[in-house]
Amino acid sequence: MKLDLCMPCLFGLEGPLGNELRHMGMDSVAPENGRVRFSSDGLGMARANIRSRFGERVLIELGQFHAPSFEELFEGVRALPLERFIPKN
Structure with missing residues (x-):
């Protein structure tokens, strides 16, 4: 799965x-x-995180949305596919 x-x-x-x-x-x-944006699978993400001499850490971009208010921020985060990475239980 590309991230x-x-x-x-x-x-x-x-x-x-x-x-x-x-x-x-x-x-x-x-x-x-x-920053530098890129795409890779989980193995490449781990490789970049461990081997990079210039980068600070690897962040996964889960989505993008415009949120001028707290309510829109809350709803935007709520709509992200977090279940792909964090199990419900």
Whole structure:
């Protein structure tokens, strides 16, 4: 299962981190300010988390939504597919 991932890094290290992730075989590597977005499976996520010299940690992007109020934030988080990662019981 491919996951949309994000790895934060110090400003200025986006390029080296992107190259490092490409070298590890990650897909859709896209450097941005202070982070690099990419996709991989669970094994690649673990590999990036352990082997990266420039990234801080690997984050899984569960979804995106606009939330100008707390109520919309609550409803947006509630709609995320958390059961894919956290069992109900």
